[in-house]
Amino acid sequence: MTAMNTHRAELLNAFKQLEQNFEYSKTDSMSQEFIDQLCKDSPEFASLHRHYQALSQQPLEAQPRVIVCGMYNAGKSSLLNVLTEHLETECFKTGAARVTAEIQSHEFNGITLIDTPGIDGSETDDSSAWEGIINGDFYLYAHNVLETEFSSQETNFLQRLSTERPDFHEHHLLVLTQADRVSKQEELEERAQAIKDCFKNQIKVEPETIIASSLRYKNGVLNNKSKLRQFSGIDDLKNHLNKIKQSHLEGKWAILRKHRHERIINELTKRIEHQLESKISKKQRLESERNQKLASLQNTIATSFAYALNKLAELKMA
Ligand SMILES: Nc1nc2c(ncn2[C@@H]2O[C@H](COP(=O)(O)OP(=O)(O)O)[C@@H](O)[C@H]2O)c(=O)[nH]1
Ligand SMILES: [Mg+2]
Missing domain, CATH: 3.40.50.300 (P-loop containing nucleotide triphosphate hydrolases)
Structure with a gap:
């Protein structure tokens, strides 16, 4: 019976981990929430973003x-x-x-x-x-x-x-x-x-x-x-x-502001893409880990069944 309990605990643990992985991949979206998070994580990004907002609100002329x-x-x-x-x-x-x-x-x-x-x-x-x-x-x-x-x-x-x-x-x-x-x-x-x-x-x-x-x-x-x-x-x-x-x-300042705006947009886009790429590769890594865990879970289930069937057979023989 103790062996059965150990298998049960292993199964529960494996399910818990899978759930956690799912939670992470669900938040992966290109949203305001994502931008806010980037601003929180990086003061440079936050500063660039503030500059972008200030410039966007100001007419070029x-x-x-x-x-x-x-x-x-x-x-x-x-x-x-x-x-x-x-x-x-x-x-x-x-x-x-x-x-x-x-x-x-x-x-x-x-x-x-x-x-x-x-x-x-x-x-x-x-x-x-x-x-x-x-x-x-x-x-x-x-x-x-x-x-x-x-x-x-x-x-x-x-x-x-x-x-x-x-x-x-x-x-x-x-x-x-x-x-x-x-x-x-x-x-x-x-x-x-x-x-x-x-x-x-x-x-x-x-x-x-x-x-x-x-x-x-x-x-x-x-x-x-x-x-x-x-x-x-x-x-x-x-x-x-x-x-x-x-x-x-x-018209000099309008042209310079336009160039500044373009430079900031490029820089922000580059940083967002970089962050998204690293999120995507993290997601892929998590997915592959999840697949491995699924395979091992199937293995554990198969072993548990085999064990239980064995036990049943032993009981029948007795
Ligand atoms: N002798 C002298 N004192 C000045 C001059 N400009 C400002 N101050 C004094 O320096 C202090 C600080 O000036 P303020 O303009 O408030 O400096 P801020 O903090 O940079 O804005 C004040 O007591 C001013 O009276 C100046 O041209 N000559
Ligand atoms: Mg002053």
Whole structure:
């Protein structure tokens, strides 16, 4: 009787395993659920997918999105205030603390200017802002001229951005901020060179650079001091924005967005196909394992029957 019990336990076990295999193969479908799962499994896929969604929602001909990014306290919001001629009131809130946790945008002179919270390595804020950051047409990277070294957060940020946006190296400007804090021209130039070298190290391309002071511009305009305004670098920055607007009117950004969209769709499709292929081969492997188990189950059943028949025969003989 104990031998019979062992056979029964083996049979039950074999059935249980078969059921589990069936459950797995049933979930194999190309659905939203599958995409959600891929996003959960891979941060790179999730980021690409968010970029795809953001681009899909934006008309190709929408005005250019200029994103101001950099460490918090670099002077991004101050820069945006003077660029939008907010000299006595603030459109973009400034302050010593990290005041903006989300991106803030403002349309000005045919351009959508976007302020970002500032890099600080905080995972939650960075990931919620990332969606807005990644979908830019042009980047103003603000860096305080007093900091000749790049922090590890800046390094990570720049590397991530230039990986996810391979066109970043052609579509950015390095803005060295708070230039009024360095009084000697020679020292300013030395600092600028050191920062440019660091930046070049990160993204492997010589950055076009503007040395700027929002404070100087503000004082220059409000007190009618043309020299201060001239040395603020803000008019150079405005000229740059005008060029961006001009290329938008010539259709450049629409074409670039279209190419970006195509590149992302290709990349997403490649990744989805790769995942599907590995799922299909896993399914095939599971099916072949199941077939083997079925064969062994049949074997076990046959043995059990033979055993039972034998026992019956023995009983009859007795
Ligand atoms: N001296 C000087 N201080 C500035 C300048 N721009 C910004 N700041 C100060 O730097 C701090 C951070 O500026 P904010 O624009 O809020 O930086 P954000 O965090 O990058 O947006 C504030 O206290 C500003 O007043 C500048 O051009 N010169
Ligand atoms: Mg700010």
